Amino acid sequence: MAAHRIYSMSFASVYPHYVAKAEKKGRTKAEVDTIIEWLTGYDRAGLKTVLDDKSDFESFFAEAPRPNPDRALITGVVCGVRVEEVEEPLMREIRYLDKLIDELARGKAMEKILRS
Template sequence: MAKHRIYAMSFASVYPHYVAKAEKKGRTKAEVDQIISWLTGYGQKELQAQLKKQTDFETFFAEAPEINPSRALIKGVVCGVRVEDIEEPTMREIRYLDKLIDELARGKAMDKILRKE
């Protein structure tokens, strides 16, 4: 089975859309970066390096320093698909990030987005 085309897309090409979606709803780039860091373990310098290298989505998640185990608490629908039901691991990680950005844009509190008790 062929890989989904999003795997080959550069993370840097989609990142501005994440930021724009958040800023349009009164949130900040720093909050987007905080979500990405929470999910992947990338620090600010590492994230900037990945953006500069034009890393594709598959590599971005494969090279993530520390995927957050609490991401399993992320539930809901993105693009008409339940994120918890996605079997392919890389696609699930991408959709987790999409879901977190959606929650940010909808005004959810950061503590809830980052699944803090």
């Protein structure tokens, strides 16, 4: 039941929290956007459309232009759960994004966050 609420949440309602988390640690909105672009393939205009349309998380990930195949390299723990062990595909995508934002906020270098 809780997962369903997350899926139907507007991505636009959570996005400012990602940005605030990054900025609180001295990182930038541009870096958050770079992470989203790397993970999903949304460019600046596409991301703006998703935010303006208040797309839910399910649509945000389902309609992602180019999901990065290297996202499977994202491992670690978010909210006490190992990202690579999340079985439900949409929840795994959400946790990938959460993990990348956490890495950004912890000061990790962009090259490492983007698995370059």
